[in-house]
Amino acid sequence: xICFNLALIxxxxxxxxxxxxxxxxxxxxxxxxxxQHSTPTxxxxxxxxxxxxxxxxQNPLWGTANSFYGRLLPAYYGDGxxxxxxxxxxxxxxxxxxxxxxxxxDISVPDPVYxxxxxxxxxxxxxxxxxxxxxxxxxxxxGLIGQLIPNVPDCDAIHVPSEDPVLPxxxxxxxxTRDATSADLSCPAPAAGxxxxxxxxxxxxxxxxxxxxxSEELANFLRKKEGGLFRMVExxxxxxxxxxxxPTVHCRVHPPQDLCYIAGDERLNQSPxxxxxxxxxxxxxxxxxxxxxxLNPHWNDEKLFQEARKxxxxxxxxxxxxxxxxxxxxxxxxxxxxxxxxxxxxEYVNDYxxxxxxxxxxxxxxxxxxFFHSQIEGHLNLLTESREIIRTVAISDHFNNPNITQDYFDxxxxxxxxxxxxxxxxxxDQQIRDFLFKGNKQFGHDLMSIDIQRGRDHGxxxxxxxxxYCGIPxxxxxxxxxxxxxxNEVANLELLYQSFEDxxxxxxxxxxxxxxxxxxxxxxxxxxxxxxxxxxRISDRYWxxxxxxxxxxxxxxxxxxRKTSFARILCDNSNNITTVQPQAFFTVNDTNPxxxxxxxxxxxxxxxxxx
Numbered sequence: 001x002i003c004f005n006l007a008l009i010x011x012x013x014x015x016x017x018x019x020x021x022x023x024x025x026x027x028x029x030x031x032x033x034x035x036q037h038s039t040p041t042x043x044x045x046x047x048x049x050x051x052x053x054x055x056x057x058q059n060p061l062w063g064t065a066n067s068f069y070g071r072l073l074p075a076y077y078g079d080g081x082x083x084x085x086x087x088x089x090x091x092x093x094x095x096x097x098x099x100x101x102x103x104x105x106d107i108s109v110p111d112p113v114y115x116x117x118x119x120x121x122x123x124x125x126x127x128x129x130x131x132x133x134x135x136x137x138x139x140x141x142x143g144l145i146g147q148l149i150p151n152v153p154d155c156d157a158i159h160v161p162s163e164d165p166v167l168p169x170x171x172x173x174x175x176x177t178r179d180a181t182s183a184d185l186s187c188p189a190p191a192a193g194x195x196x197x198x199x200x201x202x203x204x205x206x207x208x209x210x211x212x213x214x215s216e217e218l219a220n221f222l223r224k225k226e227g228g229l230f231r232m233v234e235x236x237x238x239x240x241x242x243x244x245x246x247p248t249v250h251c252r253v254h255p256p257q258d259l260c261y262i263a264g265d266e267r268l269n270q271s272p273x274x275x276x277x278x279x280x281x282x283x284x285x286x287x288x289x290x291x292x293x294x295l296n297p298h299w300n301d302e303k304l305f306q307e308a309r310k311x312x313x314x315x316x317x318x319x320x321x322x323x324x325x326x327x328x329x330x331x332x333x334x335x336x337x338x339x340x341x342x343x344x345x346x347e348y349v350n351d352y353x354x355x356x357x358x359x360x361x362x363x364x365x366x367x368x369x370x371f372f373h374s375q376i377e378g379h380l381n382l383l384t385e386s387r388e389i390i391r392t393v394a395i396s397d398h399f400n401n402p403n404i405t406q407d408y409f410d411x412x413x414x415x416x417x418x419x420x421x422x423x424x425x426x427x428x429d430q431q432i433r434d435f436l437f438k439g440n441k442q443f444g445h446d447l448m449s450i451d452i453q454r455g456r457d458h459g460x461x462x463x464x465x466x467x468x469y470c471g472i473p474x475x476x477x478x479x480x481x482x483x484x485x486x487x488n489e490v491a492n493l494e495l496l497y498q499s500f501e502d503x504x505x506x507x508x509x510x511x512x513x514x515x516x517x518x519x520x521x522x523x524x525x526x527x528x529x530x531x532x533x534x535x536x537r538i539s540d541r542y543w544x545x546x547x548x549x550x551x552x553x554x555x556x557x558x559x560x561x562r563k564t565s566f567a568r569i570l571c572d573n574s575n576n577i578t579t580v581q582p583q584a585f586f587t588v589n590d591t592n593p594x595x596x597x598x599x600x601x602x603x604x605x606x607x608x609x610x611x
C-alpha cells in the first residue's frame with residue numbers, strides 16, 4: 001500500500017499523447033477546469049465510463065477522475081487554509097522522522113496467519129481508489145535523500161535530525177513535495193480563507209482503473225482494437241504489458257536492458273508483487289476476451305472488450321469485499337453494516353443509493369489505510385513449484401524496476417501467496433523505513449515519515465477529533481488515551497508532542513490495540529474503513545451485484561462471479577503455476593492445503609454465450 005509521489009515529469013508515449021501526468025501542468029489544469037464545469041450528456045449504457053462520469057445519472061461528475069478527495073471532518077491546517085498543522089501551543093509539530101524512529105520499531109514479526117498477497121492486494125485496492133497529483137513545487141532537498149538547499153521558500157522536505165539512529169550526519173533531509181490542491185487551479189481557486197482540497201487523479205470507484213486507466217484516451221492506447229484484447233508484448237511465450245518507450249521517466253532503470261511497463265496506472269512498476277498483480281489482471285482480461293470470442297464469434301471488438309472488462313471488474317469487487325476485506329474489517333462486522341450479504345446462490349443486492357455521493361475520503365487514503373504499511377515484508381522469497389526457496393531479494397533493490405518480474409514471474413508469484421506478511425503492529429520493515437526507493441544509494445526514504453508528512457500536507461484532522469467522530473470519548477488528558485493505546489506508547493507520544501491534542505491520526509490510529517481476532521485494526525481506523533467501504537459500494541450504480549436490468553449480470557452469471565478467488569486468478573494467469581492453496585491470502589495449513597489448480601472453483605463462461 002505504498003503511496004508515494006516523486007516529482008515525476010510527463011511520460012510521453014511513443015507516437016501518442018502524455019497520459020501519465022504526475023504534476024499539475026497547464027494542460028491537466030485546463031482539462032480539470034473544463035471537465036468540472038461541463039455536464040456530460042449521459043446515454044443509457046451497460047458499461048461504466050473510464051473516467052467515472054455518468055455513474056450517477058443525477059450528478060454525472062460525481063466520482064470522476066481529477067476531482068477532489070472527500071472528507072469526513074473539515075480540513076485542519078495551521079493557518080486554516082493550507083499551511084502545515086501546528087501544535088495547539090502554536091509551536092511546530094514534532095519532526096516526522098523523529099516520530100518514526102521513536103514511536104515505531106523495525107523488528108521483524110512475521111504474521112502467522114496471512115501471506116504477503118494479503119498485504120499486496122490492499123495496495124492494489126488503494127491505488128484503484130486514490131492517487132494525488134504532484135503540486136510541482138520546487139524541492140528543497142538535493143535528492144531523494146541528501147542535503148537541504150538553502151533559501152527555498154515554503155520548504156516541504158522532511159528534515160533528518162542530527163542524532164538520527166541510522167542515517168549518517170551528512171544526510172539532512174528527505175525529499176517531499178506537496179500534492180496539488182484547489183489552489184493550483186484557476187477555475188477558480190478557493191475563496192479567501194477557504195481551506196484547499198487535494199485532487200485525486202483516479203475515479204472513486206472500485207473499477208480496476210489501475211488496469212484500464214482513468215480516461216478513454218489511455219484505454220484506447222492500451223487496447224489492441226482487435227478481439228477485445230489489450231496490446232501486449234510476448235516474451236518466451238507469455239504476455240507482458242507494453243513497454244514504456246521513455247522508461248527513465250517512471251522507473252529507476254538503465255535502458256535498453258531494463259524494463260518499465262505501461263498500464264492503467266503508472267504505479268504498477270513500484271514493487272515486484274504489485275507488478276505481478278497488475279499483470280495477472282491484464283492477462284485475465286485477455287483470457288476472458290478470447291473465451292468470449294470463441295463463445296460469441298459475432299461479437300465485435302468493442303463488445304468483447306467491454307464484456308471482458310465488466311467480468312474482470314466484478315471479480316475484483318468480489319475478491320475485494322468477500323475474500324479480502326473480511327480479513328481487515330471482520331465478516332460479522334461487514335454483515336452487520338450491510339457491506340456483504342449471505343447468499344444461497346444467485347440473489348441480487350439492490351442497495352445502490354443515488355443520493356450517496358461517491359468519495360475516496362482523504363482520511364482513508366492519506367491516514368487510516370496507511371496503517372497497513374506495517375505489513376510490508378522487506379525480503380521476498382522466490383519459490384519453486386515444490387515451494388523450495390531458490391533466492392531471496394531485498395525489496396529495496398527492485399523499487400520501480402520490474403525486470404525481476406519477467407525473469408522470475410512464477411517464482412515471485414508463488415512467494416507472494418506462500419510467504420508470511422509482517423504483522424499488523426507498530427513495526428515497519430527496515431527496507432521501507434531506511435531504504436525506500438534507494439536505487440543505487442546506500443540509504444533511502446522512510447515510508448512512515450512520508451505518511452506523517454502527507455497527513456500534514458492534506459490537513460488531516462487530529463486523532464482526538466476522529467475518536468470523537470467515531471463515538472469514542474474525546475480525550476481531555478494524556479491518560480484518557482490509555483483506553484485504546486498501551487501505556488508505553490502513550491508515554492512515547494507525551495515525550496514528543498507538546499499536548500495530547502496534537503497527536504496526529506496517522507500516528508495515533510496505528511497505536512490502538514486491535515479490537516479482536518476478527519479484525520486487523522483498532523476502533524478508530526476500523527470506523528474510517530467502514531465508512532469508506534460502505535460508501536464505495538452503495539454509491540456505485542455498476543456494482544456487480546446490482547439487479548438493475550441495464551447493468552446487471554444474469555442470475556446465472558452472477559452465481560459464476562461468486563465462484564472467483566485470487567487463487568483462481570493466479571492459476572489462470574501465471575506462466576506455469578499448477579498448485580496453490582484455495583485461500584491465497586491465508587498461509588498454508590491443514591485446512592488450507594496446497595491443491596492442484598483443477599480443484600480451485602472456476603467461472604463457467606458458457607453462461608455468457610448468446611443463443
